Amino acid sequence: MKNLREDAFKIIKSSIDFVLPEKAVQQELEMIDLQDNIHIVAIGKAAWRMAKAAKDFLKDKVKDGIVITKYGHSQGTIESLQIYEAGHPIPDENTIKSTKKAIELVQNLGEGDVVLFLVSGGGSALFELPVEDVTLEDIKNVTDMLLKSGANIVEINTVRKHLSRVKGGNFAKLVEPAKIYSLVLSDVLGDRLDSIASGPAYPDSTTTEDVEKIIKKYDLQLSEKILRALKNETPKHLDNVETRIIGSVTKVCESAAKIAQHLGYNTMILTTTLDCESKEAGSFLAAIVREEKEREEPLNIPCAIILGGETVVHVRGNGKGGRNQELVLSAARGIKGYQEVLIASVGTDGTDGPTDAAGGIVDGETVNRLQEKGIDVENALNNNDSYHALQSVDGLVITGPTGTNVNDLTFILCN
Numbered sequence: 001m002k003n004l005r006e007d008a009f010k011i012i013k014s015s016i017d018f019v020l021p022e023k024a025v026q027q028e029l030e031m032i033d034l035q036d037n038i039h040i041v042a043i044g045k046a047a048w049r050m051a052k053a054a055k056d057f058l059k060d061k062v063k064d065g066i067v068i069t070k071y072g073h074s075q076g077t078i079e080s081l082q083i084y085e086a087g088h089p090i091p092d093e094n095t096i097k098s099t100k101k102a103i104e105l106v107q108n109l110g111e112g113d114v115v116l117f118l119v120s121g122g123g124s125a126l127f128e129l130p131v132e133d134v135t136l137e138d139i140k141n142v143t144d145m146l147l148k149s150g151a152n153i154v155e156i157n158t159v160r161k162h163l164s165r166v167k168g169g170n171f172a173k174l175v176e177p178a179k180i181y182s183l184v185l186s187d188v189l190g191d192r193l194d195s196i197a198s199g200p201a202y203p204d205s206t207t208t209e210d211v212e213k214i215i216k217k218y219d220l221q222l223s224e225k226i227l228r229a230l231k232n233e234t235p236k237h238l239d240n241v242e243t244r245i246i247g248s249v250t251k252v253c254e255s256a257a258k259i260a261q262h263l264g265y266n267t268m269i270l271t272t273t274l275d276c277e278s279k280e281a282g283s284f285l286a287a288i289v290r291e292e293k294e295r296e297e298p299l300n301i302p303c304a305i306i307l308g309g310e311t312v313v314h315v316r317g318n319g320k321g322g323r324n325q326e327l328v329l330s331a332a333r334g335i336k337g338y339q340e341v342l343i344a345s346v347g348t349d350g351t352d353g354p355t356d357a358a359g360g361i362v363d364g365e366t367v368n369r370l371q372e373k374g375i376d377v378e379n380a381l382n383n384n385d386s387y388h389a390l391q392s393v394d395g396l397v398i399t400g401p402t403g404t405n406v407n408d409l410t411f412i413l414c415n
């Protein structure tokens with residue numbers, strides 16, 4: 001007899017553990033042979049933990065290094081490394097100050113030197129030095145405008161890359177003739193390496209023409225000076241970089257699939273780029289569950305169907321919730337009455353929206369239990385109040401902040 005709920009929590013815990021910064025960095029470093037003279041540059045929300053793991057593993061091979069992370073995200077000193085914190089999501093003076101320090105550290109290196117570049121989400125705000133004539137104030141304004149425009153992260157970073165001396169492959173140029181070895185924890189769906197943290201050490205696939213299209217599409221009101229600066233083209237070829245993705249939602253899904261298999265489920269990864277409205281995703285998942293229960297398609301039961309991605313919520317109500325909680329609450333409607341089924345969805349960072357839950361978990365009884373408590377599912381969804389609804393039926397998944405951030409994991413279990 002399977003305990004679906006117990007299995008769901010096992011899958012969640014083990015698959016997130018697999019992409020914790022420490023584990024991901026160490027596993028990669030075990031597989032490569034870096035010589036001495038290593039200089040660490042770590043940027044992003046996971047920078048401190050990635051740098052600490054690298055230093056603990058490489059020990060005296062590390063000559064020096066620098067960590068630039070978000071305020072509150074460093075945990076003390078690391079021997080031979082400078083630690084800085086800076087503004088996120090809007091860059092601030094500490095962003096510029098610490099980026100200059102990083103440039104100082106790498107610009108006079110020789111051919112025998114290696115920069116171990118540790119990249120995680122949030123890097124775009126934390127690592128920045130604007131091109132000539134553009135000030136920090138300008139960058140703050142443009143960032144704010146972009147974040148509010150409705151542009152997606154690939155589009156936002158396309159613009160940012162063309163205003164920067166370090167983004168879009170420019171940092172790799174500053175490191176020449178030394179080599180850069182990049183380890184990347186991806187928070188961008190599809191793992192586009194030139195988008196993650198705006199790809200400081202990756203050849204840029206976006207052009208000034210793409211920038212013009214984005215400006216038109218979102219009707220961005222930019223000054224003459226910024227428009228002129230945006231004509232700077234980014235490097236399209238780099239000879240000194242090697243890059244590895246060490247954690248991503250794809251890896252989370254693969255790991256979830258492995259664990260589910262081990263627990264005795266027939267397993268399938270349906271997608272790693274789920275990006276529609278959360279409620280729609282919930283309805284779609286419920287339809288898959290019904291297919292399984294009625295026809296055992298696409299997999300024989302017991303089965304685990306796994307999805308990765310990041311859905312979106314257009315918040316209109318004044319309730320409390322997050323995209324994962326809203327997804328599963330929506331799904332609960334479509335699996336009402338079915339036995340031995342479960343749908344779970346969690347943010348790998350352990351924080352779903354402005355709540356203390358990582359996500360939610362529902363089954364065929366959830367809607368009935370809500371009714372018994374006097375909670376109407378449609379009302380809760382319309383008011384974006386998935387948190388309180390799920391809380392009342394033991395449907396929240398609480399992990400606490402996990403220290404990693406590689407989008408969301410969603411899965412179905414059927415028995």
Ligand SMILES: Nc1ncnc2c1ncn2[C@@H]1O[C@H](COP(=O)(O)OP(=O)(O)OP(=O)(O)O)[C@@H](O)[C@H]1O
Nearest residue numbers: 313315319320321322323326349351352353354384
């Ligand atoms: N009441 C609500 N119900 C559902 N979703 C909500 C609600 N309030 C906010 N959200 C959603 O939560 C999202 C923010 O969640 P969260 O802080 O987890 O973002 P994130 O994309 O994971 O960012 P980060 O990468 O910094 O973790 C917003 O995009 C918003 O749509």
Ligand SMILES: O=C(O)[C@H](O)CO
Nearest residue numbers: 121122123124196197
């Ligand atoms: O920093 C950024 O640009 C985003 O987190 C995507 O990586």
Ligand SMILES: [Mg+2]
Nearest residue numbers: 347349351353
């Ligand atoms: Mg989050």
